[in-house]
Amino acid sequence: MRAVEDALGIQVPNNARILRNIIEGIQYVQDHVIHFYHLHALDWVDVVSALDADPAKTSALAQSISDWPKSSEDYFKIVKDKLAGFVKSGQLGPFANAYWGHPAYKLPPEANLMAVAHYLEALDWQRDVIRAHALLGAKNPHLQTYLVGGMATPIDPSSQWAINADVIAQIQGMFARAKEFVDKVYLPDVLAVAPFYLDWAGIGGGTGNFLSYGDFPEADGTQWLPQGYILGKDLSKVYPLDQQKDITEYVTHSWFKYTDESKGLNPWDGVTEPDFTGPQPPYKFLETDQKYTWMKAPRVKNHAMEVGPLARMLVAYASGHKVVQDTVNFVLKKLGAGPEALFSTLGRTAARCIETVVVADKLAEWTNELVASIKSGDTKIHAGSEMWNPDNWPAEAKGWGFTEAPRGALGHWVHIKDKKIENYQAVVPSTWNCSPRDAKGEPGPYESALIGTPIADEKMPLEVLRTIHSFDPCMACGVHLVDVKGNEINQISLDAADHFSNPLVRAR
Secondary structure (H helix, E strand, O other): OHHHHHHHOOOOOHHHHHHHHHHHHHHHHHHHHHHHHHHHHHHOOOOHHHHHOOHHHHHHHHHHHOOOOOOOHHHHHHHHHHHHHHHHHOOOHHHOOOOOOOOOOOOOHHHHHHHHHHHHHHHHHHHHHOHHHHHHHOOOOOOOOEEOOEEOOOEOOOOOOOEOHHHHHHHHHHHHHHHHHHHHHHHHHHHHHHHHHHHHHHOOOOOOOEEEOOEEEOOOOOEEEOOEEEOOOOOOOOEOOOHHHHEEEEOOOEOEOOOOOOOOEOHHHOOOOEOOOOOOOOOOOOOOOOOOEOOOEEEEOOEOOEOOHHHHHHHHHHOOOHHHHHHHHHHHHHHOOOHHHHOOHHHHHHHHHHHHHHHHHHHHHHHHHHHHHHHOOOOOOEOOHHHHOHHHOOOEEEEEEEEEEOOEEEEEEEEEEOOEEEEEEEEOHHHHHOOOOOOOOOOOHHHHHHOOOOOOOOOOOHHHHHHHHHOOOOHHHHOOOOOOOOOOOOOOOOEOOOOOOOOOOOOO
């Protein structure tokens, strides 16, 4: 969408800009909370140990770190009994298939019980706050109201089928509840758990290079979260990004084919030609000195880059973003640590929480900005119909669309020629983080972060999960689909004017 807008020089209206910020912002908050409690917390929390907790002591612990109302002795006794029922029945549900009792777990039983209670609460909480996507985007996930040139959601204070005072009041309530949970549950939990694992402030640092495209455009054309990259953990310098010159993708160790695989290609010149040379029956271990993954290897000036909440917070911190600096310094002071602790598995986990705090605060400001715009009489949400006429397009145009998804830097590159899409490439967050080695043998963030990780029991590699989960990986986002023989499945050539909001491209 932004790639096409960039190619055709389309400026979206102010209301569309604000709506996109609001929708993306609540996605950050919901996604980060869900990641912490349901995808990552059990790497640090021993659920079985919670069965030994004293509900009275758990209540005292919870009340010592927050005034969250669900903190009574009776409440934690109910949670403990519910957990005991799961164990007795043998139906552990989401708590099955873990390494309970692993020596790397360090929390006392009461902290484990508190975390389990909040795990369960977060399930209900996220179901409520993400309803904002239903109101503004028709559904979650895969919102339906984004259009090239703006948004499809109408604004009409007098219509029940549009964004009106009632809709705004509903999302304001959701954002207030989201902020309360973040401030009184998520942040206190991170601050309570982290001191037991401060050794992880020196583990899982990875490449030491961090990239943020920046996002949340402001009315003055700036971005609320800044763009740039950091090299070698040096927070004294944020380098500007020229995506046309700086970004390349290698396939030296990927199951794709280039004419010259010693060189990388900018995504505008990108080629996605499958070349599967992986294990055949009988299967053996992957050979990392050969091709070993469906992920390409993106680089910035030949540097492997970590992307995601840690990268965004570091770039913002180093760029002088005051709100981010204040929140980072507050968390570090609470933990008795310096900025160097951020370059780690624990720092990655803390940065996600820090970002959630600052975005949850910003949601009210964006909503008030939308209210002020509507009160001024501005209800425009789309650039206009003239852009839909292909006769107004240049014969050839290229565009780059970028955003910062919750997982990190997401870029789309489009080449439009003779009113059709000539080439389309995407580099998603997990492609950056799960990158294999490049032509020079430099490993990507996952591989780098695992080097030197202590493993107490190689048959139960909990420590590996801690670091990989801290990135919030999404392998499905970063791979390409082919059949078992590597053949093209389908090819769709679609006139861009026919269905501009869903620009299908040559698909493999």
